Amino acid sequence: MRLFLLFLLVPLIEIALFIQIGGFIGLLPTLAIVIITAVLGTMLVRSQGLAVMNQVRGSFENLNDPTEPLAHGAMILFSGALLLTPGFFTDAVGFALLVPGIRGKVYRAIRSRINVQSFEYGTAQRPPQDDSIIDADYEDLDAPRPKGPSGWTRH
Template sequence: MKFFLLFLVIFPASEIGLFLLSANWIGVLPTVLLIILTGFLGAALAKRQGIEVYHKVQRDLQYGKMPGDAILDGLCIFIGGMLLLLPGFLSDIIGLLLLFPATRNRLKPFLSRRLKKMSEGRRVKIIK
């Protein structure tokens, strides 16, 4: 919990610092336009990938497979899309990492272990 509170202070402060650096480097208007552009591009990319994952879940269910991997992809895409909609360069970078399949596939094992650990610690209840 201490780390979460520390994160709530450091992350926004870092975003503000990057906004100021960007405004000094490329100007205020280009910085604002860049933030808006990443929001729109992130929403479009998340929508497209979300539809692909939805179809993958349907295929898995048709063939009688549990769509665990596809659901984890969907979770990553949802979080990545939300991060891209937030104004900020750090959140955009993390959001893009979660949206691109190559980097998402590298992050999924960590996320899977984390979710499993949370469910074993009874912080998350998985209903079967």
């Protein structure tokens, strides 16, 4: 029922805002604002998305909990979708989700409602490095070759 209300209320809010703002500043400035916010939002989403991807990669490399950077990445992705959707309300929410402090508060609010029972990392053991060993494949060129088709063609 909440999702139905969301899908009903958001377009109504957008239509009301378009009518109010369009009546106040005119059609062309209203359309220009929508296009400018989409372009600006795309640039911000791209830069922040790359930064968060580096944080996710770093948390995996250091075997830290990647939950928060992944959640921030999901919120940035969602904000990008909101910023590409024409409208003033969706743009406001999209730009709000690009602010790291707001994303942190949203993350903490969501995390407080989720109960994680257990969380474990696997331990990956790397073999010791020996510089005198070279790992390679080889083919003996002096070995007798089978006669007949190469196997790449059918008869």
